Amino acid sequence: MSIEIPQRDWYKAPAGAEKLWIGLALLWCFVMSVMMPYWHFYGKQNSQGEAYSVEPNAFFERTMTFAEANKVGDRDGIPIVEPAPGSDAYLAARMWFWYPILKLRKDETYRIHLSSMDLQHGFSLQPLNMNFQVMPGYDHVLTLTPTSTGEFTIVCNEFCGIGHDKMIGKIIVE
C-alpha cells in the first residue's frame, strides 16, 4: 500500500507479465536510441549545429556584401539574391524582417548562414515546416538542398517583441 511502510522483504525481482513489459519497453527504448545515430549516417535531415562565433555587425556586413554581389531583383525594398550553387549564402534576422530574399535552384546545395542582429529569432520554413534556432553572436550554418520548387515563407517562431508575427521572409526555389 503506497502510503504504508512496505513489508521487510519487499525486494523481489520482476516476474511474469511485468517482466515481459519491462523487457519490451527496454527493447523499444533501444530501438529509439539507435534510430538517431542511424539517421545521422543514413538519413538526409540532420541538425549538426555547425556554428561560428560572430559579432552581429560583422555578420550584417557580410550579408550586405553578399547581397550586393549576387543581387538579381528587388521586392518591397528587400533585395532578391541568387547565390551560386554550392556557395555560401547569408540570411540575417532582425526585428522584424529577414534580409535578403534568397533565390535558390532545385537540387543544388547551399551553405546558408543564419544569424541574428538583435534578439533570438526562429527560422521556420513554411509550408515545409523546417525549424532552426537563430541566435545573436552565432553564425549558424545550414547545408541545405532544396528538392521542391516554389515560393517558401520564413516565419519567425521565436518571440522577438511586439512585431514578432510580422517578421516574414521568403525563399524562392526555381
Added chain:
Amino acid sequence: MQSSTSLNEPGAESRRCETTGLSVCLGAQRFIKLNAVSAVVFLLLGGIAAILLALTRWQAIHLLPVDWFYRILTFHGLNMLIFWILFFEVAVLYFACTIPLNCKLFSKKVAWVSFAMMLVGAIMVDVIIMMGKADVMMTSYLPLLAHPVFYLGIILVAVGTLIGVYNYFATLYIAKRDKTYEGSVPLVTFGATAAAIIAVVTLLHGAIVMIPTFTFSMGWTPEPDPMWYRMIWWGLGHQSQQVNVCAMVAIWYLVAYLTTGAKPVNEAVCRTAFALYVLFINLASAHHLLVDPGVGAGWKIWNTSYAMYLAVLASMIHGFTLPASVEIAMREKGYVKGLFGWVTSAPWSNPAFSGVALSVLIFGFIGGITGVTLGTQQINIIAHNTLRITGHFHATVVGGTSLAFMALTYYVIPLIFRRDFIWRKLARLQPWMFAIGILFVSLGMSFAGSMGVARRSWDIESAGIYGPAAHLKLGIMGIGAILAFTGLLLFAVLCVGTLLFGQKTNGRAMADWGVAQPLGNAKPGSLIHDHWAMKGTVALTFVFLACFAVYYFANWKALADVWPVR
C-alpha cells in the same frame, strides 16, 4: 522543552484522522493548507490568462491586443508552470514526509520562511508582468530583458522552494534518527523524495542562470551568453517538469490506493523506476536545443537519449505497474469478468479516481508519445517552436500533472481541511470536463503545429500562408479551452466554496466519494503470486506500444519528406 518527533507520543502536536486512522502533524497540516490554497489561487489566475490566450489564438475571435497577448502569455506560463505547480508540490512534500512516516514536520519556522519567500516572489513577478515591465515570456531568453524585479521574484520563489525542500529532507532525517517508523519509507514518500532530489538540481540551475541575469539587468555585470542562458535555463525549465512527473506518479499511486485499495505489484520495480528518473534526466535539457547552433549532433543525440532513454523506460514501467496494481486489487475484490470487467466496474464516479485515470491516459497516450517523438534529435526539425510543442506539454503538465493534482484535492480538502465538498454531483463531473477540454486543446495545438503554426505568436494572418485547415485546428483548440476553463473554474469554485461553506467533518469520517467495494466472491490476497493476472493491463499496454511505434515512425516518414539539411 523539546516536543517529541513521533506523532503518537504524548505531547505531540497531532490529531488522529477520523477517516484513515493516521496521525496528522498539525504543523504540516497548516503548511499543507497554506501552500495548497496559494496553489489554487495561482491556478485560477493562470486559468483566466489561459482562456484569454486561447480566445486570441482562435483566429476567428482574436480577443487580446498584441501587447496584452504577450503580457498575458508570460503571466500564464509563470503562474501555471511555476507557481501553481511549485506551491502544490511543497504541500505534497510536507504530506509525504510527515503523515506516512508518523513524524512531525522538522521546523515550522523554516516552513514559514519558505512560504513567505515563495509568496512574495510570486507576487513580485505577477505585479511586474502586469505593469508591462516584463513582456519576455516565461523563458525570458536573453538578450530580451525584463525589469530586475522579475528576476528577483523568480530567485525568491526558487530559493523559497529550496528551503521547503530542505525542510522535507530534514524531516526525513529526524524521522529516521528517532525511528518514528520501522523499515523502508512508503512508496509515495519514495516518489516524493525522487521529486525533491530532482527539485534541488533543478532549482540550482535556476539560481545559476537567474542570478547573473539579474545582476546584468541591474547593470552590474556583462550580458551572459544567450546560448549559455538557453542551456542552463532549460536545466531549470525541463527538469522541473521531471519533478512534476515524479510528484504526479506518486499521486497516481496514492489515489489508486485510496479509491481501489491498489498496492504496488512489485515495490522493487516501482522504486527502481523512480530512481531512474533521478539518474537519467537530461542534465543539460537537450530537448530544447536540438536545432540550435553551437552544440553538435553527437551532443544532441547523446543528451536527448542517454543511457538508452532510461527515464522514458521509467514512465513506461509506471504506465504498466499502476494499472496493474488497480487491476489486481479489483480482481481480488471479485471483479473478474473478462479482460476489462475491472475497468468498467472501477469507481468512475469518484472524482479522484476518474481524475487520475484520465491523467494517466492523457499523460501516456498523448503527452508521453508526443514528448519522446518531438524530443528525437532529427524529428525536432519538423516540430521546434511550433504549436506541436505546446500541444505536447499541455498533455503532460495540464492533462497529466494538473489533473492529478486536482484529483488529489478531492481528498486533501476533506482530510486536511476537514470539510466535505459542496455540490458533489458537479464535482464528479469536473475531472471529465477538464480532461476532455484539455484533450481538444492539446490535439488542436498539435495538428495546427503540424501545419507549421508557430507557438507564441499573436497572429497567423500576417504570414498569409495558413489556410482554413489551420484555422479549424485553432478553433478546436479554442473550444477545448472553453471547456477546460469551465472545468478549472468549477474546480476553483468547488474548492473555495467548500473551504467557506462545506460541512465540517468534526469527529467523523469524510463523506465517501465511492470506492471499489468487494463482491461476494472476493478473495483478498489471492493473486499475490499470480504474475499473469493483470491481463487487461497487458492488453492496454500493448495497444499503447503500438500507438507509440506508429506515431514515432510516421514522424520519421514526415521528416524524410522535407529538404535534406545538415
